[in-house]
Amino acid sequence: MATVTQRNLLDVDKLTISYRVEDQWIQAVRDFQLQLGRGHIIGLVGESGSGKSTVALALMRYLSRNGRVEKGSRLVFDGEDLLSKPNAEMRRLWAKRIKFVPQNAAAALNPSIKIGRQVTETLKAADGIDGHEAYERMIRMFHDVNLVDPERVAERYPHELSGGMQQRVTIAMALISNPELLILDEPTTGLDVTTEAVILDLVRRLIAERDTSVVYITHNLGVVAQLCERALVLYAGEIMEEASVLDLFQQPRHPYSLGLISSVPKPGQSKRAAPLQSIAGNPPSLTRIPSGCVFANRCPLVLDLCRERKPPLETLEDGRLVRCHRWSEMEAGMQPVSPILRPPSPSLWRASPEREKGRNALLDTTGEKERKKPLPLHGVAQAQTRRGGVWGGGNDNTLMRATDLSKHFPVERKVSEILGRLDPAPIRAVDGVDLRLRAGQTLGLVGESGSGKTTLARLIIGLEERSGGTLELLGMDVRNSVRDRSQDVLSKLQMVFQNPQNSLNPYLSVRQAIRRPLIKLRGFAPAEADAEALALLERVNLRAEYAERYPDELSGGEKQRVAIARAFASDPDLIICDEPVSALDVSVQSAVLNLLAELQDEHGSAYLFISHNLSVVGYLADAIAVMYLGQLFEVGEARELFQSPYHPYTEALVSAIPVPDPLHATERILLSDDLPSAQNLPSGCRFHTRCPRKIGEICETDKPPWRQGDAGHLIRCHIPLDELTNAQSGLVLTDETD
Amino acid sequence: MKSFTVSRAYGAFMRTARSQLRHPQSAVGTLLVVFFLILALFGPQLAPYPNPNDQSHSLRAAPTLDIGGLRLGEHPFGTDRLGRDVYSRVILGAGSIFRIAGLGTLISVVLGSALGLFMGYQGGWVDEIIGRVIDALLAIPALLLALVLIGIIRNLDFAAGSWQAALADNVILLVISLLYIPIVARVARSTTLDIKTREFVEAAEIRGESQFYIIFREILPSVIPSLVVEASLRFSYAIFLVASLGFLGFGARPPSPDWGLMVNENRGGFYQLTPWALEFPALAIAILVIAVNLMSDGIRRAVQKGS
Amino acid sequence: MIHFLRRRFLFFFFTYLVSSLTIFFLLRILPGDPARVIAGGREATDDQVAQIRDELGLNASLPQQYLTWAVDFIRGEWGDTIAFRGADNRDLIMERSVNSARLAAVALLMSVPLSLALGVIAGLFENRLPDVLISLLTLSVVSLPEFVTGLFLINIVALRWGRSELAQSLGWWFLASSAAPANASFAEMLPALWLPAFAATLVMLAYISRLTRAGVIEELKRDYVRTAALKGIAWRAVIWRHVLRNALLPTITVIAISISWLVSGLVVIEYVFGFPGLGSLLIAAIERRDLLLVQGIVMVTVTVILFANLLADVAYALLNPRVELA
Numbered sequence A: 001m002a003t004v005t006q007r008n009l010l011d012v013d014k015l016t017i018s019y020r021v022e023d024q025w026i027q028a029v030r031d032f033q034l035q036l037g038r039g040h041i042i043g044l045v046g047e048s049g050s051g052k053s054t055v056a057l058a059l060m061r062y063l064s065r066n067g068r069v070e071k072g073s074r075l076v077f078d079g080e081d082l083l084s085k086p087n088a089e090m091r092r093l094w095a096k097r098i099k100f101v102p103q104n105a106a107a108a109l110n111p112s113i114k115i116g117r118q119v120t121e122t123l124k125a126a127d128g129i130d131g132h133e134a135y136e137r138m139i140r141m142f143h144d145v146n147l148v149d150p151e152r153v154a155e156r157y158p159h160e161l162s163g164g165m166q167q168r169v170t171i172a173m174a175l176i177s178n179p180e181l182l183i184l185d186e187p188t189t190g191l192d193v194t195t196e197a198v199i200l201d202l203v204r205r206l207i208a209e210r211d212t213s214v215v216y217i218t219h220n221l222g223v224v225a226q227l228c229e230r231a232l233v234l235y236a237g238e239i240m241e242e243a244s245v246l247d248l249f250q251q252p253r254h255p256y257s258l259g260l261i262s263s264v265p266k267p268g269q270s271k272r273a274a275p276l277q278s279i280a281g282n283p284p285s286l287t288r289i290p291s292g293c294v295f296a297n298r299c300p301l302v303l304d305l306c307r308e309r310k311p312p313l314e315t316l317e318d319g320r321l322v323r324c325h326r327w328s329e330m331e332a333g334m335q336p337v338s339p340i341l342r343p344p345s346p347s348l349w350r351a352s353p354e355r356e357k358g359r360n361a362l363l364d365t366t367g368e369k370e371r372k373k374p375l376p377l378h379g380v381a382q383a384q385t386r387r388g389g390v391w392g393g394g395n396d397n398t399l400m401r402a403t404d405l406s407k408h409f410p411v412e413r414k415v416s417e418i419l420g421r422l423d424p425a426p427i428r429a430v431d432g433v434d435l436r437l438r439a440g441q442t443l444g445l446v447g448e449s450g451s452g453k454t455t456l457a458r459l460i461i462g463l464e465e466r467s468g469g470t471l472e473l474l475g476m477d478v479r480n481s482v483r484d485r486s487q488d489v490l491s492k493l494q495m496v497f498q499n500p501q502n503s504l505n506p507y508l509s510v511r512q513a514i515r516r517p518l519i520k521l522r523g524f525a526p527a528e529a530d531a532e533a534l535a536l537l538e539r540v541n542l543r544a545e546y547a548e549r550y551p552d553e554l555s556g557g558e559k560q561r562v563a564i565a566r567a568f569a570s571d572p573d574l575i576i577c578d579e580p581v582s583a584l585d586v587s588v589q590s591a592v593l594n595l596l597a598e599l600q601d602e603h604g605s606a607y608l609f610i611s612h613n614l615s616v617v618g619y620l621a622d623a624i625a626v627m628y629l630g631q632l633f634e635v636g637e638a639r640e641l642f643q644s645p646y647h648p649y650t651e652a653l654v655s656a657i658p659v660p661d662p663l664h665a666t667e668r669i670l671l672s673d674d675l676p677s678a679q680n681l682p683s684g685c686r687f688h689t690r691c692p693r694k695i696g697e698i699c700e701t702d703k704p705p706w707r708q709g710d711a712g713h714l715i716r717c718h719i720p721l722d723e724l725t726n727a728q729s730g731l732v733l734t735d736e737t738d
Numbered sequence B: 001m002k003s004f005t006v007s008r009a010y011g012a013f014m015r016t017a018r019s020q021l022r023h024p025q026s027a028v029g030t031l032l033v034v035f036f037l038i039l040a041l042f043g044p045q046l047a048p049y050p051n052p053n054d055q056s057h058s059l060r061a062a063p064t065l066d067i068g069g070l071r072l073g074e075h076p077f078g079t080d081r082l083g084r085d086v087y088s089r090v091i092l093g094a095g096s097i098f099r100i101a102g103l104g105t106l107i108s109v110v111l112g113s114a115l116g117l118f119m120g121y122q123g124g125w126v127d128e129i130i131g132r133v134i135d136a137l138l139a140i141p142a143l144l145l146a147l148v149l150i151g152i153i154r155n156l157d158f159a160a161g162s163w164q165a166a167l168a169d170n171v172i173l174l175v176i177s178l179l180y181i182p183i184v185a186r187v188a189r190s191t192t193l194d195i196k197t198r199e200f201v202e203a204a205e206i207r208g209e210s211q212f213y214i215i216f217r218e219i220l221p222s223v224i225p226s227l228v229v230e231a232s233l234r235f236s237y238a239i240f241l242v243a244s245l246g247f248l249g250f251g252a253r254p255p256s257p258d259w260g261l262m263v264n265e266n267r268g269g270f271y272q273l274t275p276w277a278l279e280f281p282a283l284a285i286a287i288l289v290i291a292v293n294l295m296s297d298g299i300r301r302a303v304q305k306g307s
Numbered sequence C: 001m002i003h004f005l006r007r008r009f010l011f012f013f014f015t016y017l018v019s020s021l022t023i024f025f026l027l028r029i030l031p032g033d034p035a036r037v038i039a040g041g042r043e044a045t046d047d048q049v050a051q052i053r054d055e056l057g058l059n060a061s062l063p064q065q066y067l068t069w070a071v072d073f074i075r076g077e078w079g080d081t082i083a084f085r086g087a088d089n090r091d092l093i094m095e096r097s098v099n100s101a102r103l104a105a106v107a108l109l110m111s112v113p114l115s116l117a118l119g120v121i122a123g124l125f126e127n128r129l130p131d132v133l134i135s136l137l138t139l140s141v142v143s144l145p146e147f148v149t150g151l152f153l154i155n156i157v158a159l160r161w162g163r164s165e166l167a168q169s170l171g172w173w174f175l176a177s178s179a180a181p182a183n184a185s186f187a188e189m190l191p192a193l194w195l196p197a198f199a200a201t202l203v204m205l206a207y208i209s210r211l212t213r214a215g216v217i218e219e220l221k222r223d224y225v226r227t228a229a230l231k232g233i234a235w236r237a238v239i240w241r242h243v244l245r246n247a248l249l250p251t252i253t254v255i256a257i258s259i260s261w262l263v264s265g266l267v268v269i270e271y272v273f274g275f276p277g278l279g280s281l282l283i284a285a286i287e288r289r290d291l292l293l294v295q296g297i298v299m300v301t302v303t304v305i306l307f308a309n310l311l312a313d314v315a316y317a318l319l320n321p322r323v324e325l326a
């Protein structure tokens, strides 16, 4: 950080933080250092367990009761040593000069105190003002963070606000005292992309206006690339690399940074081009920190030296910091793969071993391949064009067809409705969805939370009973509830769940979890099932010794692999993947995505892949459906998604993606963050309350028609497709359009 | 399930044991409970006078217990006004309280958790109706219900050897089981409701597993920790209740060496004469109740940390 | 709000129905003939038994008997006692209820503030000395059966210490006496009241304070506490303004639940102290197998408990912005 000339606002050196866990002190962060000048913004990137949140709070000198800062650490704010400050003085700093924006705004606000009082309380502590003056200043601040109707917000309780609004309140609370240092701890995690874009935009504007220094903590490389000047990569409690964002993304000098950057799918990147890069293995446990390089067990460049000696944190000429024995060998050729910026170059990172290993005869015997041949369906083409909603494009390989699928959750009646004998409007979670899945292919389903995509998945799998519509699998009618379905249908439909924590029974071993569907759905004898379970385990790249482990002995990625093996055990034709990687760290996520792609190649199962992350869906899917408030608004081949014409909603979603590339800049389309309730849906086009391209009254009164584009691309909007194309020419993301 | 029962149960046991040791008060509690359990099992062998109603001793003899000199003497806790050895009666009294409270707890936990698991998993109107009835029953305080039930059954006159007579003899056991079944069922139900929405249960449903399989194979293991906590809590309440019933005269019948009964028989005017005949059984009750509470507290802490 | 009350009242009446049915049928359906018991067991002649059956209306069908009883009960005709010849059940129950209510009120006044304070202190000092001491106190001394503490209080405080000169000189209300006339005024009753009330306090203390402690510990771990601390306001203010408000809300429900606990405790305490309340009346009624009296007592108790729960629900919902009365 040679560029900083005056005294640094924040100067941290040799910061080591320990926690006591069951009589043992664990060093969660070791030898951390950071210099931050006034008005600068630095990003702290790390996966779970990297210690980034510990650092965030330690920078404020706020540690939980079981934590301590080790001797020799240095933490200086504006020339004042924070570590030796008495609490009373610390409080004065907290009140005015150093502020913190927490991750989970809903939990960070006191549930039983009105918003207004919580904010003015801050002002009282900071500047000693209260009453009318404080109220005025709060209202002004609320305007600044774009809270609609600030006077009413002040009268609300936290639970009455949406997630995006809650986060605006915490940001307002932090900035109202004009702090010099702002620490943001994953402020957009858990919010929708659209809301995230709005919050990031807000943060960017507010700190530019105020000349505040910012430490921004996140796991999302895209956010760092779009927001920060410098970035610091943390791994297992140590700094791996610190560099300007441009340097870091263009030429990472540490193998971990490189691996991390290459494992994130970029918008428009597809499995058809190349598998994603991934980092094998798991981070070391903090109770047994290796004495050498902490990354050694996962590093492709590892030498004996690395295991023996811990690499020092070296300062390079260009001002960056790197902790690696071999940073000088990380040459220009070892660039991250980024199809947006440059053609894929031969990379240091192996394509995952699964590809080369060749076909495993286990799952796809020839007989089964035969069976998976597409079945001819008659009269489908006409039905599609008439209904319009069913995505066309070659209809000879239909695996599953959903027609007019709906789920309306009844709402308890209120007194007025009982008196008036009215039935309350139901919650229309899924409302007339037509969908067709092709055999052996992946249909991606995207939408914000509350769009009904998970309900749709649960209707198909039968965990939720549909209120209307029909479902056909290979021409057979599929019964409503999973309890009524035949063995045949059950074995053809499987699911991989979102939360690896809960998807395996903690009291059953891996072997038991996998062999059960073999016995139950494929009629294996127990001994056969055991052998088959081991084979399946190998297919998901877990060693045989994992068979006798229990879920609490597995990492998140390993659990998800077991869940995938379990789903494949019944030899299904369709696997529903409900956000299967969203709970995983990026470096693990890419390996799971690759695994899914390979298993599909070999096995020919189709996926319905649900995700809120457009890049992930774009990577894995062959076709994509965009859902909003219970209905589909755009359906098409995957490559169409990142190309105009888009549906205005898709356009907003795509533009909101924080692209992990500092050179990439798009005009963001910011949507308001209040989603209409599914009980009281907007008339006409359901998107009209938030649509930036709304053309007039027709959008409020008439349901928009399905419009047909190339290759069966369907968009449901009043604007004709060629007009959409003209208006949207600014957004180009794929490598195919050059 | 094989390896589950062996390795997991062993792990859980060790975890509990370790956590008990970290909190000395729960370790002391557990040791005391074990001590009373030994008294309960081997009372007749340990008591100097195995017949609790042996009235051959001198009347109202003062305790000979000498703690400083580590000497028990002939009648460590003295004798009561009928010339019975209080020490032997206290030792012999441990059996019935453990038998009734322990068995009652066991029965109510087994039946209550089966009911709760079923209600929780089934949901719908079955759950609604049983749940409401349970809520309604719980509005009647436990002791009141116990007194009413016992009062009625005990006043009835049955032919010896009939099933009604057997029922009347075990009325306290029966009442404790009946009282605690709904309470345990409620705990099991709410834990089941929580576990039921976990994705591994849904994965089992997707496989088309039977209800029986899902309840007992998938859900039950995860409910067991909270059942263990509830069982230890029920046990401490049961001991409390058995002692109180004995004291109120609704427990064991007079000549038996029931602690509560002994306290009741020796209060009032008799207390001035033979205070020890009241004090030692009261002390036994106090120590046992405290010990069980400390132990169940330790179990709760261990189980909550383990999950 | 209306909807909330409607639902609560529906539940109220359902509970009332189920508990009255339970008690009613328990008293009637169990093997054996209550009439014979009343008439004096096996020695009674069949004629005597038949006469009593007739008097009690035991010859009608069970549902009919229940209906008769329920209508009479609602009309306030609770029958004459058998146990206490000549007295009217309702007058007797009401008189004793008032006494028990006085006892309960004094016990609540003592125990609620005390146990809240202990619970909060223990919670704030989790796993440190004050917490360990309070936990040991509530776990041990206070979790003893009521009759043990009751006897201890009678023998040590009332009999030994109460006769000491110090106590005599301190004044009338230290002269705890265990006997009070059943129809005494509150002031007259106080000397007989405070010792059993103290025993009842101990019953509730453990329960309320342990749940309060758990509530405080849970709230202290919440993110909003960190937010408040990082606002730079004093720790005292963080506790008072932010933590306690949320931690003490659930204790409303806890106190309501502990009332049911208190009722059980009072039965024993009244028996030990010979206090003329509802609990000692119940024991007498059961011993003398006075069905109507037992039924009346249980119904009055259930009513009190249900009202306490209803009140707690309403108070909780009113004080907690997260709960809507819908």
Ligand code: SF4
Binding pocket: A255, A256, A293, A294, A295, A296, A297, A299, A300, A301, A302, A303, A306, A311, A323, A324, A325, A326, A327
């Ligand atoms: S020091 Fe060695 S193991 Fe560590 S990152 Fe560098 S090359 Fe890899």
Ligand code: SF4
Binding pocket: A648, A649, A685, A686, A687, A688, A689, A691, A692, A693, A694, A695, A699, A704, A716, A717, A718, A719
């Ligand atoms: S129909 Fe109108 S409101 Fe709907 S997406 Fe198209 S332009 Fe927007």
